[in-house]
Amino acid sequence: EVQLVESGGGLVQPGRSLRLSCTGSGFTFGDYAMSWCRQAPGKGLEWIGFIRSRLYGGTTEYAASVKGRFTISRDDSTSIAYLQMNSLKTEDTAVYFCTRNWGPPYYFDYWGQGTLVTVSS
Amino acid sequence: EIVMTQSPATLSVSPGERATLSCRASQSVGSNLAWYQQKPGQAPRLLIYGAFTRATGIPARFSGSGSGTEFTLTISSLQSEDFAVYYCQQYNNWPPLTFGGGTKVEIK
Numbered sequence A: 001e002v003q004l005v006e007s008g009g010g011l012v013q014p015g016r017s018l019r020l021s022c023t024g025s026g027f028t029f030g031d032y033a034m035s036w037c038r039q040a041p042g043k044g045l046e047w048i049g050f051i052r053s054r055l056y057g058g059t060t061e062y063a064a065s066v067k068g069r070f071t072i073s074r075d076d077s078t079s080i081a082y083l084q085m086n087s088l089k090t091e092d093t094a095v096y097f098c099t100r101n102w103g104p105p106y107y108f109d110y111w112g113q114g115t116l117v118t119v120s121s
Numbered sequence B: 001e002i003v004m005t006q007s008p009a010t011l012s013v014s015p016g017e018r019a020t021l022s023c024r025a026s027q028s029v030g031s032n033l034a035w036y037q038q039k040p041g042q043a044p045r046l047l048i049y050g051a052f053t054r055a056t057g058i059p060a061r062f063s064g065s066g067s068g069t070e071f072t073l074t075i076s077s078l079q080s081e082d083f084a085v086y087y088c089q090q091y092n093n094w095p096p097l098t099f100g101g102g103t104k105v106e107i108k
Helices: none
Strands: A003-007 A010-012 A018-025 A034-039 A045-051 A060-062 A070-075 A080-085 A094-102 A107-111 A115-119 B004-007 B010-013 B019-025 B033-038 B045-049 B062-067 B070-075 B085-090 B103-107
Touching: A003 A094, A018 A034, A018 A094, A018 A115, A034 A070, A034 A080, A034 A107, A045 A070, A045 A080, A045 B085, A060 A070, A080 A094, A107 B033, A107 B045, B004 B085, B010 B019, B019 B033, B019 B085, B019 B103, B033 B062, B045 B062, B070 B085
Parallel strands: A010 A115, B010 B103
Antiparallel strands: A003 A018, A018 A080, A034 A045, A034 A094, A045 A060, A070 A080, A094 A107, A094 A115, B004 B019, B019 B070, B033 B045, B033 B085, B062 B070, B085 B103
16 A cells, blocks of 8 residues: 655744655655645645656756755655755745655655644744 | 636535536646545545546546546536545646646535
8 A cells, every 4th residue: 555654844933944754655665756745724735846766867846936945855765755945934834745746747646644834933 | 837727616516416627727738637636634635647537446426528728527426525625737747737726516
């Protein structure tokens, strides 16, 4: 059974940093691109970035709203994807979901349960 | 950036009735369109990919159609567990991968 479990969320002050983790199991983690998506309270879904599998170079793509502030990385030896979030803003408050990508081209075939990040002073 | 527009924002339907949800893309996405279902407090779940292919374990009452810029998700006979928010997502032109704003299907 494919499972994705996020961790690392919490309350953080504006301007500070936070790192989220996503641990995958039940599949060969290194064979898949992994994305992070988020959902602000009461709002819709927003894709924020993905990291390709090693087969496709392990490179990253980001949404304009987070480019330059957020970094996605992966450790295939431990089946973990990371989201490093720097210079956090109040508008980054959201539930952050880790997803497994099918493709390219990419849609999201499995989702984690999400972790809440609250940016507030 | 491809903008995805879903309509209506809210759809009130009685159990057993048919629900038809629309998704429009600002430019052609071919058949690279997915649909997701999200229930309160839960993660989204993939329903449809490739515009019309049901994901594993998705009941046959869910069907997708369309190509290019106009897409439809149809739920043929709504069950109690189908009341949720539905999102479309294009994966033809990226970055960014983009979602529609969602359609909430509520009990009439």
